[in-house]
């Protein structure tokens with residue numbers, strides 16, 4: 001399973017990359033706005049900076065909601081670097097745009113996916129990645145992880161090669177469950193990735209090893 005970091009913050013991307021386990025980055029307009037990035041030139045420059053930091057796939061989301069606009073924006077984004085993936089919303093013109101980019105050989109990530117039916121459409125349109133939003137489904141008291149399970153089952157039965165990118169991941173449990181249910185990729189904040197490190201027995205075990213080592217050294 002690949003690990004993508006879900007942020008437009010360059011420091012967090014650098015920190016995640018330094019761990020040696022980072023396979024890519026996802027962003028969205030809200031994450032770009034959070035970093036204070038706005039205006040075409042600044043957005044393009046920021047994506048270039050991210051692509052220079054990370055060799056893996058970097059999802060860059062279009063703002064347009066009509067086919068022509070998405071194609072124009074996506075083509076400009078794709079020119080930034082070889083590792084740019086065009087992120088397209090799950091809307092009717094988005095399906096057309098996904099098919100267009102598939103035919104051009106430009107990788108895509110279909111975003112804002114909340115049902116198995118939408119995931120089937122994304123795969124039919126040749127999306128490279130499909131992004132079901134686990135956390136946002138849980139937020140409305142539905143079962144986000146069940147959607148990963150359903151999509152994984154459908155894609156396996158049908159032989160679709162679109163990769164399942166579990167998005168809107170909020171914690172370590174989400175990451176583990178997404179792995180169990182067959183996600184190809186998880187994208188999450190660095191904090192969720194780092195939460196996988198935590199176990200009280202690791203902390204107490206390490207403290208004991210170090211204390212025993214010190215006691216032996218003090219005796220010698």
Ligand code: E4P
Nearest residue numbers: 006026028135136167168169
């Ligand atoms: C990533 O591609 C998504 O845009 C992101 O995971 C959404 O996460 P959120 O629901 O925490 O905003």
